[in-house]
Amino acid sequence: MADSDSISARISVDCPSEIQQVLTAAWSHDVGAVKKLLDTPGKASCQDPKTGETPLHAAIRACGHPSEEDDPEDLEAAKKTVYELLLWGAIWNDVDDHNETPGCVAQRLGRPELYNLCVEAGVRAEMLFGLMDGYEELSSGGEEEDEEMGEANGHVVEEDGEEAPELVATDETAPQGEEQQAEEEEEEDEEADGQRAFQPPKIDSDVDVKSENYLRSKLTYSDGKLVDDDGNGVMMAWETDIMRQSVDALLPDKPPGKRILNIGFGMGIIDTMFAETKPSKHHVIEAHPEVLEHISSPASKFGKSWEESGPEAGAFKIYQGKWQEICLQLLQEGHVYDAIYFDTFGENYGQLRMFFTEFIPGLLDENGIFGFFNGLGADRKICYDIYTKVSEMHLADAGLDVDWKDIDVDMKELAEAGKGEWEGVKRRYWTLDKYRLPVCTFLG
């Protein structure tokens, strides 16, 4: 075991004795002692004030790297200790003085069984927080501690606890009482007439402050990136391969004549690729005034002449406004698409979830394919793994099956904050060498 992972390095000499006892019992995988010591709430997540070691870190770190001398009974005891600590409310994403969560330690030491226990704990926490109208913050502090949670991915951000992901119907979208009954009857009549009935989606009426601020920010297009006035990377050219593979997944064999909806124009990378497939319908939704200005500039490929080049009026169109409003219009007008891609910025996971739960069922053709930029929790592997599972469960709730396609990300120019691709960008929102590309289709 590396010196920095030794018990003497991790449990400091001046650590209060109450905390020291719990950490030592966890380190020695003494489940009986751990149970006895966890007599008050909060003890399972106590931390050495100097090293930030929690009992979960201790129980995992004590296992060290796998070796031939490993005692299988000790690994079992380690798992039981971790399990017991989690039962007593140990926090899965507390970071130590090396900016590692217990799961990060398990991953680094090559202990998948213990890593998986941490992932499962994170999934439970996120699902529970989702039910309680908010998600646990997935970003686990450390180098990005000053940032609000959820900005880890650069595009859609995770829930920051201020949003209500359980969707609240507003007066405008979910009529009540007699009015509602009248509308329901009207919908039934329409269905009986064989017309497509418009079901108003339930939309979250809370104003997302981060998104509103972003939509008011000044943007700069320069050297392969789009950056806001705070230096956040809105879109970056290194993501081109991810966009290419997303197009390949959404339009297998790329036959012409497909109906495409893209949400979030950014640098127009994916729209350029979509346009090359010669679609019969290509709709783009964009809300930022400066992106819209960029789109209508003479140098843009997506200006007036592009719109006029469509096979019929309105077939190629930039919809100006927030998708939350435009999608209602598209539903009302009966638009249906073969491929839908979602990649916004400054919004949290609750918005993405709302999109696929409330809008995809009405907008996607029954044989269509839906994809989104998957940057959820991408500043830390364990967060990425947890959000993969959480979103998979929510997609299933929405009637969607997801196939994850792993893509290699070349990290040469992405390895260090402020350097390479990150030069001039405030925060390194991507840290992983694998991108998990979601390919979603209707279940059954």
Ligand SMILES: C[S@@+](CC[C@H](N)C(=O)[O-])C[C@H]1O[C@@H](n2cnc3c(N)ncnc32)[C@H](O)[C@@H]1O
């Ligand atoms: C990450 S960029 C999209 C990049 C794009 N996939 C590409 O290939 O260049 C996100 C875009 O979503 C837009 N956006 C953010 N919130 C939006 C909203 N609520 N409705 C519509 N567009 C939004 C942003 O202005 C930005 O242009």
